[in-house]
Amino acid sequence: MTGTPLRLLTGIIAGLVSLAVVLLAPDRVFAGLTLLLLGWAAVEWFRLAGLAPCHVWPWVVATVLLAVGWQQLLPATALVWPMALAALVWLFLFAAQLRYRTTRPPLRPFWKRRLTGLLILPLFWLAIVEVHAAPHGPWLLLFGMLVVVVADSLAYFAGRAFGRHKLAPMISPGKSIEGVVGGLAGVAVLAAIGAVMPIFATTSSWLLAGWCVLVALASVGGDLEESRLKREAGVKDSGRVLPGHGGVLDRLDGQFAAMPLWALGLWQMQLLGL
Secondary structure, X not given: OOXXXXXXXXXXXXXXXXXXXXXXXXXXXXXXXXXXHHHHHHHHXXXXXXXXXXXXXXXXXXXXXXXXXXXXXXXXXXXXXXHHHHHHHHHHHHHHHHHOOOOOOOXXXXXXXXXXXXXXXXXXXHHHHHHHOOOOHHHHHHXXXXXXXXXXXXXXXXXXXXXXXXXXXXXXXXXXXXXXXXXXXXXXXXXXXXXXXXXXXXXXXXXXXXXXXXXXXXXXXHHHHHHHHHHHHOOOOOOOOEOOOEOHHHHHHHHHHXXXXXXXXXHHOOOOOO
């Protein structure tokens, strides 16, 4: 099995496994399983950042220790600060991506790519673990992940049907402005559905919609950042662990940027129980 059927089968299996882990795993089990996922993503990131396989592991260990250290040492009420830091980092990265929309971006030094991974990867894990542990956390986390999936999927189809103006052709030639708009339209519908769900009963519909749109836009930044990293490394995929999809980074790129912002939004909407 190759091509689209293989890609579809892998996507279905990965989706079902992710759904089961998010909704059924106790908090500690969820944290442990996603920590393994974080470690694998770190392996791919630091390989793309120019490290030889034998030199990757100290950086992977540092990433995992930093994630666990933040989660253990920071009080729950201080979650807003690392999430705000993550949002600022991604805002900076997104601005840098758009700066080079029509000109080839310069190669960043290896140290800058590595430090970027060392910062954003642990913050992603911290966000999903803290959201999962909140009241109704599994459903809140699932909804946030679904925002990214809807934005990405509808952007793909809208881009293929209507795409005329490239978003950042020197980084990701396949992305179009029309595709992003199509993805945001789908997210708006999802937000309208979320507004009538019990978990958002105390939240303003407009506030929920606003955060969903911001999360969807952040996921675009995550996608572009990984595309830039792969271009700097001269590879098509971050790995081969997922047949037909590439590596873990290829599947989670949008989530890396979106989940810290989603956690920040849930905190602002007073849904984290802090």
